[in-house]
Amino acid sequence: MSADPGPSGLAAIAAELRGHPSIRGKLAIGRAAAALGLSVHSDGRPGDDAAVLPRDGGYDLFAGEGFIPAFVNSAPWFAGWCAVMVNVSDIAAMGGRAVAVVDQIWAPDPEAARPVMEGMRAAAEAYGVPLVGGHTNFAASELSLAASIFGRANALITSFDALPGDLLVAAIDRRGEYSGFDNFGAFLGAPAERLRADLEILPELAEAELVTAGKDISQGGIVGTGLMLAECSGVGLDIDVAALDPPAGTAPARWLRTFPSFGFLLSVAPDMVETTLARFAVRDIRADVIGRVTEGSTVRLVDGEDAALFWDYRDTPYLGLRAKEPAHA
Known part of the structure; x- marks a missing residue:
């Protein structure tokens, strides 16, 4: 387990991440969409991974x-x-x-x-x-x-369908190492059959209707991807820092912004979590419940009763692409 950061530690992590270039770089997406006249109602539904x-x-x-x-x-x-x-x-x-x-x-x-x-x-x-x-x-x-x-x-996993009450699952292939900056690679030297079969988990989850929503963990890491998922779905997120369990020697703040070569953040109904985690486990991929989907517009870092605000997209839009207005928490 990660070390207990304490309430002041949570606030420091949130502030560090909020100002990090890998997080703030995604603000360009909203500006580009606005310049092109795009919204979530445009063809292709901007805001998703594709x-x-x-x-x-x-x-x-x-x-x-x-x-x-x-x-x-x-x-x-x-x-x-x-x-x-x-x-x-x-x-x-x-x-x-x-x-x-x-x-x-x-x-x-x-x-x-x-x-x-x-x-x-x-x-x-x-x-x-x-x-x-x-x-x-x-x-x-x-x-x-x-x-x-x-x-x-055949069936979709989108960024727009997370629901309050869902649990937040991070599935990350940890069979690798950092390769410069905050990139965590788990592909070099991996057999092609493994790479292909690992990716097949996602369409199988979609076709079995096991997940509510999701995104791949990209630049900005768990916390930036979580913010995009929350905003698109019009929900909030509580990310449990104590549940992250970063690789040895990796600080929680770095793991939260890490870009893994295989990483997905999924919103899953509680009764579907065990089956979803098992789909990754059979492929030797670590998948953990690291938080929950809430009502509201805030993404918070939490540890027990302690919490620190990372972002409120109602006050400060991130992508500016959401299908519905968030409910007041």
């Missing part, structure tokens, strides 16, 4: 990722791998299965682009999703990368 378009009794899913040039230039092979990995995770988070990936690569010459392409190819083979083309420019001033993905779902 755009959703109903078709033929199921759902087409579209997502994309762009990468900071400094990251791509410092670790081009790893960036290429991540371009596929984060996209397939977004599709899985929606209850879907990846169908195909396209790339967008800019480079000064073919040799500069080679490690990026090799990383993408390796990840595509590992996750079993084909690369079907894209856009390539070998006359750019620097190396840059983006990628887009298409997927399909």
Whole structure:
């Protein structure tokens, strides 16, 4: 168990996280949506991990990722791998299965682009999703990368359906280590069969109607992802710091903002929790109840009777994309 941070410790953790760049960076999503004239009522329903378009009794899913040039230039092979990995995770988070990936690569010459392409190819083979083309420019001033993905779902896990009374489950593959900044990788050296079967848990959960809502844990970690989930659903969250049990040597604040290579935050009805946890356990993936969904608009860090406010999206919108107004707690 994590050390008891105490009431003043909770407030310090909340303040640290509230001002952290990985948390505040997500504020750009709301600004971009506003500039594009998008709302939760727009086609694709912005706010989810992938755009959703109903078709033929199921759902087409579209997502994309762009990468900071400094990251791509410092670790081009790893960036290429991540371009596929984060996209397939977004599709899985929606209850879907990846169908195909396209790339967008800019480079000064073919040799500069080679490690990026090799990383993408390796990840595509590992996750079993084909690369079907894209856009390539070998006359750019620097190396840059983006990628887009298409997927399909029979049933959805969305960001908009969490309900007060649900329990908050964090499922994170801990068979890895930190690899720079707050990124926790559990994929290098993992068999392809394991990577694919692990992701299959999510569409199976959706099709079995075991979870109410969810998101993949992205930049911003548990607490940032939880805030997005809460705001989209018009609910509050209490995150139990004592239930986190971070990896050895990892402070609670860091674990709360960590971006895991396999991590999902799920809102689950109490009578579905045991079955949901078992789906991850059979794959040797750690899944824990780390909090609960509440009425209201606040995301709080709690430890026993102590609590500290992390964010109130009624006062300070985060994404500004919510399907309903939160009830007053």
